[in-house]
Amino acid sequence: MEITDFLASASQAYANDQILKSTGELGRDDFITLLVTQLKNQDPFEPVENTEFVSQLAQFSTLEQAQSTTENLELLAQYELQTFQLISLTEGSNLIGKDVTYYNPDLNTHTTGKVESLDVVDGTVTLRIGGYVVPLGYVVQVMESNQE
Numbered sequence: 001m002e003i004t005d006f007l008a009s010a011s012q013a014y015a016n017d018q019i020l021k022s023t024g025e026l027g028r029d030d031f032i033t034l035l036v037t038q039l040k041n042q043d044p045f046e047p048v049e050n051t052e053f054v055s056q057l058a059q060f061s062t063l064e065q066a067q068s069t070t071e072n073l074e075l076l077a078q079y080e081l082q083t084f085q086l087i088s089l090t091e092g093s094n095l096i097g098k099d100v101t102y103y104n105p106d107l108n109t110h111t112t113g114k115v116e117s118l119d120v121v122d123g124t125v126t127l128r129i130g131g132y133v134v135p136l137g138y139v140v141q142v143m144e145s146n147q148e
Contacts, residue, residue, distance in 0.1 A: 085125070089118070089120070091136065092125045095127060095139070095142060096116070098142055098144060099113065099143045100115055100139045100143070101141035102134045102139045103138045104134075110140060111129075113129040113132070116129065116130075
């Protein structure tokens, strides 16, 4: 290997190291850069084996599929959370004006009262019952309100 090839290889290795340090991970472009650098700097009398090259391409393909799967799972989790919140809002709004029995952790008992309104507090649907803020999940029984 000539000194110019060595310096080019060392320069590329340094650049790759900086990419790793700044992002903490290799991306698609980084992988391709490393692969091209490897091909440029290989010994022409002892080139990379075809099986090794195919193996690296397979690893790259697997990496891309894993990244795509991760992105899709993150989107699915966001949609699931939004759907859960929408269902909770719908269920909670159907309770306004009705008498419910709920668990009261302060008294360690069940308390009954009329649902006055609905709020979302820190992403949790809550009901206002007799001046108390009660998470929707604490409701254990729903009754039709007595007409007065």
